[in-house]
Amino acid sequence: xxxxKDLRAGVEGKEILKGLSLTVNEGEIHAIMGPNGSxxxxxxxxxxxxxxxxxxxxxxxxxxxxxxxxxATLSPDExxxxxxxxxxxxxxxxxxxxxxxxxxxxxxxxxxxxGAEEMDPLDFDxxxxxxxxxxxxxxxxxxxxxxxxxxxGGEKKRNEILQMAVLSPRLAILDEIDSGLxxxxxxxxADGVNKLRGPDNAFVMITHYQRIxxxxxxxxxxxxxxxxxxxxxxxxLALEIEARGYDWLxx
Amino acid sequence: xxxxxxxxxxxxxxxFESLRPGDEAWLKELRAAAFERFQAAGLPTRRQEEWKxxxxxxxxxxxxxxPQAALREPARVPGVxxxxxxxxIALVFVDGVLSTAYTRTSEVPKGLxxxxxxxxxxxxxxxxxxxxxxxxxxxxxxFAALAEAFLGQGAYIEVSRGATPARTxxxxxxxxxxxxRPPAFFPRHLVLLREGAEARVVETFLGQxxxxxxxxxxxxxxxxxxxxxxxxxxxxxxxxxYHMSRTRALLARDARLSTVSFASGSRINRNDLAIVxxxxxxxxxxxxLYLVRGKQLVDNHTTVDHRVPDATSTQLYKGxxxxxxxGVFNGKIFVREDAQxxxxxxxxxxxxLSSEAEIDTKPELQIEADDVKCTHGAAVGQLxxxxxxxLQSRGLKPADAxxxxxxxxxxxxxxxxxxxxxxxxxxxxxxxxxx
Numbered sequence: 001x002x003x004x005k006d007l008r009a010g011v012e013g014k015e016i017l018k019g020l021s022l023t024v025n026e027g028e029i030h031a032i033m034g035p036n037g038s039x040x041x042x043x044x045x046x047x048x049x050x051x052x053x054x055x056x057x058x059x060x061x062x063x064x065x066x067x068x069x070x071x072a073t074l075s076p077d078e079x080x081x082x083x084x085x086x087x088x089x090x091x092x093x094x095x096x097x098x099x100x101x102x103x104x105x106x107x108x109x110x111x112x113x114x115g116a117e118e119m120d121p122l123d124f125d126x127x128x129x130x131x132x133x134x135x136x137x138x139x140x141x142x143x144x145x146x147x148x149x150x151x152x153g154g155e156k157k158r159n160e161i162l163q164m165a166v167l168s169p170r171l172a173i174l175d176e177i178d179s180g181l182x183x184x185x186x187x188x189x190a191d192g193v194n195k196l197r198g199p200d201n202a203f204v205m206i207t208h209y210q211r212i213x214x215x216x217x218x219x220x221x222x223x224x225x226x227x228x229x230x231x232x233x234x235x236x237l238a239l240e241i242e243a244r245g246y247d248w249l250x251x
Numbered sequence: 252x253x254x255x256x257x258x259x260x261x262x263x264x265x266x267f268e269s270l271r272p273g274d275e276a277w278l279k280e281l282r283a284a285a286f287e288r289f290q291a292a293g294l295p296t297r298r299q300e301e302w303k304x305x306x307x308x309x310x311x312x313x314x315x316x317x318p319q320a321a322l323r324e325p326a327r328v329p330g331v332x333x334x335x336x337x338x339x340i341a342l343v344f345v346d347g348v349l350s351t352a353y354t355r356t357s358e359v360p361k362g363l364x365x366x367x368x369x370x371x372x373x374x375x376x377x378x379x380x381x382x383x384x385x386x387x388x389x390x391x392x393x394f395a396a397l398a399e400a401f402l403g404q405g406a407y408i409e410v411s412r413g414a415t416p417a418r419t420x421x422x423x424x425x426x427x428x429x430x431x432r433p434p435a436f437f438p439r440h441l442v443l444l445r446e447g448a449e450a451r452v453v454e455t456f457l458g459q460x461x462x463x464x465x466x467x468x469x470x471x472x473x474x475x476x477x478x479x480x481x482x483x484x485x486x487x488x489x490x491x492x493y494h495m496s497r498t499r500a501l502l503a504r505d506a507r508l509s510t511v512s513f514a515s516g517s518r519i520n521r522n523d524l525a526i527v528x529x530x531x532x533x534x535x536x537x538x539x540l541y542l543v544r545g546k547q548l549v550d551n552h553t554t555v556d557h558r559v560p561d562a563t564s565t566q567l568y569k570g571x572x573x574x575x576x577x578g579v580f581n582g583k584i585f586v587r588e589d590a591q592x593x594x595x596x597x598x599x600x601x602x603x604l605s606s607e608a609e610i611d612t613k614p615e616l617q618i619e620a621d622d623v624k625c626t627h628g629a630a631v632g633q634l635x636x637x638x639x640x641x642l643q644s645r646g647l648k649p650a651d652a653x654x655x656x657x658x659x660x661x662x663x664x665x666x667x668x669x670x671x672x673x674x675x676x677x678x679x680x681x682x683x684x685x686x
Binding site for chain 2 (some may be wrong): 048049050051075076077079080081085086088091092094095096097101102105106109110113146163167
C-alpha cells in the first residue's frame with residue numbers, strides 16, 4: 001500500500017529525513033518510535049503533504065485499489081481523497097466552523113472524488129451520530145461544538161478518531177495520538193482505532209512511548225533515528241525500548 | 252439635480268428649490284437650513300481626515316437626477332419578499348415610493364405606530380422635529396445635510412410606553428427601475444421607542460442595477476429610558492450603487508441598543524453610525540460585517556459618545572476583503588469628563604484574501620474621565636496556514652477550505668443577529684459572496 005524508498009526530505013532547507021525506507025501493507029499496523037528530533041513528525045507531515053516540507057529525493061509510492069500513485073506529486077487534499085489520513089499531534093482549532101458541518105464537508109469532498117453519492121445535512125446527521133455511537137462518543141458533546149474549540153486534549157484526539165471513522169481512510173498516520181492523554185482517554189482513543197482496523201486499511205502510529213502499544217498492538221515496530229530507520233522488529237522491540245531506552249540503538 | 256459638486260451648486264439649488272413646493276412652511280424651513288449646511292460644508296475630499304481613505308470623485312462626476320420617473324417600473328421585484336417573513340410588518344419602498352404590492356401593515360399590534368414619513372409630517376410634527384433636529388446636526392457631513400435637504404420617503408416607527416410588539420418591522424428600500432440618467436434617492440427612517448418599549452427593526456437596501464445610482468440614506472433612532480431596540484441594517488445594493496448612510500441613535504437611562512450593520516453590495520459605500528449614550532446605564536452593542544470584492548469600497552465610521560457615567564458600549568466589526576476590494580474602518584470613542592465608570596470595547600478584525608486587497612483601520616479614543624475601562628484592537632491578516640492545511644488534509648480543495656474558513660471568520664458577527672430568519676438571510680448573502 002505504501003512504499004517509501006530512500007526518502008530524503010526536510011523543512012526550510014534543513015534535511016531531516018535522510019534516506020528513510022518503509023513498506024506498509026493492507027491490514028498492518030506499524031509503530032514508528034524514536035527519540036525527540038529523530039524525524040517522526042516530519043515523516044507524518046511529508047506523507048500528508050504539508051506545504052512546508054519538501055521531498056528532495058526518494059520514492060513515496062502509494063497503491064490504492066490497484067492504482068499506483070506517487071504521493072509526492074499530489075496536493076494534501078488529493079492525498080486525502082485517495083484515502084490518506086493524518087491524525088494530527090496538535091489538532092487545529094477553527095472558531096466559527098461547526099464540527100458537524102466540517103465533518104460533512106470533508107465527507108462529501110471525499111465521496112465525491114470516489115464517485116459515490118454525497119449526503120445532505122439530515123442524512124449525514126444520522127450517519128455521523130451512528131459513528132459517534134460506534135466509537136462510544138457523546139454525540140451532543142462533540143457534534144454541536146465548533147471544530148476543536150475549547151476541546152480538552154483528550155477530546156481533540158477523540159475528534160481526530162471520529163474524523164477518521166467518517167472518512168474511512170485506507171492509510172492512517174497517527175502522529176503521537178497518545179500524547180497528553182490520561183489513561184482513560186488513551187483507552188478510549190485506542191478502542192476507536194481498534195474498532196476501525198480492518199483487512200483493507202493500514203495504520204502507521206508515531207509515538208514516543210511504548211504505553212499505547214499495549215492497547216493497540218502493532219505488527220511491526222521501527223526505530224527512527226537521525227532521519228533513518230535503524231532497527232525494525234515485532235511488538236517485542238517496543239518492550240525492549242521501554243526497558244532499555246534508545247541509547248543502545250543509536251551507537 | 253445635477254452633479255452635487257461645488258461648481259454645480261446653482262443646478263443643485265434649482266433642483267432643491269423646485270422640489271415639493273407643497274411642503275408646509277416648517278418643513279420647508281428645515282430642509283432649507285439643511286441645504287445651507289450642505290452648501291457651507293461642500294463635498295468632502297480626501298484632504299479631510301474623515302474622508303482620507305475614501306475617494307468619492309466617481310460619485311461627484313456622475314450626474315444624478317432627482318426626482319425622475321423610471322423608463323420602466325417593474326410590477327414585481329424578484330427576491331424582495333424573501334427578505335421578510337409572513338408574520339412580519341414590512342414597509343417596502345420601490346424606487347423611493349411606497350409599494351402597495353409588498354407593504355404589509357395590517358393588524359399592527361397595539362402600542363406600535365407605523366406610518367410613512369409623509370404621514371408623519373402631518374400627524375407627528377413634534378416627534379419628527381425632535382428626532383431630526385439634534386444639537387449635533389451642525390457637525391454632520393455634507394451627505395447627511397443633503398439627505399435632510401432632499402428628505403425623501405421613509406418610515407416613521409413609534410412604540411408607546413412599555414409596549415413590546417412581537418412582530419419584527421422591516422423597512423426595505425429597493426432600486427429596481429430602469430432610468431434614462433442615474434437616479435438619486437434619499438430614504439429617511441425615524442424610530443422612536445418610548446420608555447420601556449421594545450422593538451426589532453430591520454433596514455434593508457437592495458438594488459438590481461449594475462449601472463450607477465445614488466442612495467443617500469439617513470435613520471434617526473431615539474430610545475427613551477429602559478427602551479430596547481434590536482436593529483439590523485443590510486446593505487445589499489446593486490453593483491453600480493453609491494450608497495451613503497448616516498444612522499444616529501440617542502440612548503437615555505438604561506436603554507439598550509443592539510445594532511448589526513451588514514454590507515455586501517454597492518460600488519462605493521460609506522456608513523456613518525453615531526451613538527450617543529446620554530443616560531446612565533445605557534448599553535450599546537455595535538457589530539458590523541463587510542464583504543468587499545472586485546473594485547468595491549466599503550467605509551464604516553462609528554462614533555460612540557459616552558456622555559454620562561456607567562454606560563457600556565461594545566463593538567465588533569469584521570471585514571473580508573477579496574480581489575482589489577478596499578475597506579475602511581474608523582471607530583471613535585469619546586468618553587466625556589463626567590462619564591466615569593464607562594466600559595467601552597472595540598475590535599476590528601479584517602481578513603485579506605488577496606495581495607491586492609486593502610484595508611485602512613483606525614481606532615480613535617478620546618478619554619477625558621479617569622475611572623474608565625476602554626479596550627480596543629485592530630487586526631489585519633490572511634487565512635491561517637495551519638487551518639488551511641488541516642482542512643485540506645481532510646480532502647477539502649483549497650478553494651473550499653478558503654470558503655469554509657472565511658465563512659467561519661464572519662459567523663461570529665452573524666451570530667450577533669438574534670433573529671434566525673434574518674441571520675439565515677445574511678448567511679445566504681454571505682454564501683453568495685464566497686462562491
